[in-house]
Amino acid sequence: MTTVSGGPRTSPRTATMRDVAAVAGVSLKTVSRVVNREAGVSEDLEERVIDAVQLLGYRHNLAASSLRRTDGKTGTIGLLLEDVANPYFSTLHRAVENVARRHGSLTFAASSDADPQRERELLHALASRKVDGLIAVPAGQDHAGLLHEHRLGTPVVFVDRPDLSGVADSVTVDNRAGADSAVRHLQAHGHRRIAYLGDRREIWTADQRYLGYREALLAGGLSLVPELVQHDILNTAEAEAAAIRMLALDQPPSAFFAAQNLVTIGTLRALQAAQLSRTVAVVGFDDFTLANLLEPGITVVSQDVNLIGRKAAELLFGRIEGSAAAPQHIVTRPTLIPRGSGEIAPS
Amino acid sequence: MTTVSGGPRTSPRTATMRDVAAVAGVSLKTVSRVVNREAGVSEDLEERVIDAVQLLGYRHNLAASSLRRTDGKTGTIGLLLEDVANPYFSTLHRAVENVARRHGSLTFAASSDADPQRERELLHALASRKVDGLIAVPAGQDHAGLLHEHRLGTPVVFVDRPDLSGVADSVTVDNRAGADSAVRHLQAHGHRRIAYLGDRREIWTADQRYLGYREALLAGGLSLVPELVQHDILNTAEAEAAAIRMLALDQPPSAFFAAQNLVTIGTLRALQAAQLSRTVAVVGFDDFTLANLLEPGITVVSQDVNLIGRKAAELLFGRIEGSAAAPQHIVTRPTLIPRGSGEIAPS
């Protein structure tokens, strides 16, 4: 093998409109017209230009174009998620991509890992690239960075968690109603000791779900039992541990409301380990693949993530195309999907 | 509600370097120097510039910058996947993002849906945006589009499926060895009638896996039984149907090798419906979440997707930074994870 370093590696400089114009024997502007499908170019010239484009392998430079163009659009949006690899967010991503595609836009997707510092960095990187708009799952309590972009003129749509100041559009789920329906469902099947397992209450969605849980309990004439409530669960292992702890109580719960995906899985592991999968009821918040392949199938409160992504993107492109309507706050309703685990009666 | 249309919605035009220069009382070039952290600006002026930047909310315009800059880099890469929402690809996406972040790059992720036409469109869109490089899961047999970009000077790294011409870098999995080990594993547990369920053989990965299956059978002194081989399975439902069909044979298989994610799930459904989950063995290709939560746990051949993504991104940034080494073809080894379903003995 011979190393080619030092060879004429200078690729012949990527062709520009000027080159195309020279080859086609027309002016720069005419090439621009053909490339942009502007009217008013004779067929003859158009053909010559197209041939020259082919010949040179010319690629239009959108950066230069949008620099000069009056609307200044880059055909690019930013999507700020917690983690692009998380199924919830990747589904959202896809839904947004589908809409973006229809609008000729490409999507910068990025993961904040719920870290405000990282969110700031990404916001900065996106702003430098002059995205036409932003869809964001805010990383922390403080939305200053996002709202700053909004004020500077970049449309922003909040997803999953609302902008509490209300100046920007948002698309969220009625977490409270979802949790409420889950707990009522368990009550309807006879449960009176229903445990709550969830994330930190500082997270808006977690808090809302907890409020829904409490609301349903009280509505059903039950009272809140502190030993059956566990917040601050961050991962599967912690959920599993918490569930095991509760199952060891003198009066263990006959049902669990697992307020989030990973929490549900941890809970299931605990039940499986204790051979209680068919004895103790579970309803989880957020669906997950294979939830219907387990034995019993897992009853969940499911969000329509595709709908959320689509709505958010449609709102965003509406703004990008100039809508000046008042801020919109779309709230979608989650639905309960009974699959078995939530229909187990107390023993 | 009063509509604000017609109001002075003209945001005060986003500030440019010129504006900053005017406010700071320096030349354009000095602002440029400060923004780019070039050496040789007195502290006094630097401070004035920074203040002006703050005051005006100035955001650097990377497009204009890279237009003029000599290296012409946009700090942007393209990631062409089959579907950003598919867990395999979204994990890959995340691994790439992590590396890109270290290099100050943002990632355009896009879904081809394995459609060559769509791939062409996306390639065009990415090229117009002057991405510094591309990581692609090729959509079809014909890699002309991707290779064209490569020739035009944009580094391209193939992932999951190799570029058979070998001119571009690639990162793939040894699918054949993985399938071989799965089938040998089943043989080692006493199986002699092992069924194959897989996707279209035109897909390189599917073909490789089939070859591995066949290889292992022959190596074990078994022969290929046509009625135990089913190609062209496109989704879960088809996999389920195929498995049910085979289970109804006079001499049904005692084990299944499911050559892909969705196929595995379909197979599991069939076994579950037939109450054979604990009787018939299964080994799947590709791991999936919750594979260990099922009863029995599902034995799989697992790829290290994070590793693949990382390697691909590292290769790409090597090229972007000028590496002129010969094309590299990294092949990773999948590992077999025994969890129960693959260790069931024939009855």
Place this chain on the structure above:
DNA sequence: TGCTACCGTGACAACGGTGTCAGGCGGCCC
């Protein structure tokens, strides 16, 4: 025939920045 009304086309400036280079200035050495 003379005038206007278009039509296709190109010259030129401009978008927001960066590379190049020359000039001003202070300090140091002879």
Place this chain on the structure above:
DNA sequence: GGGCCGCCTGACACCGTTGTCACGGTAGCA
């Protein structure tokens, strides 16, 4: 005191493209 050096700084051209406008030419009309 003159010359040289190095450090800052700004003027200017230019990156690849599009908006504007003026040009020459032809058709339509009175």
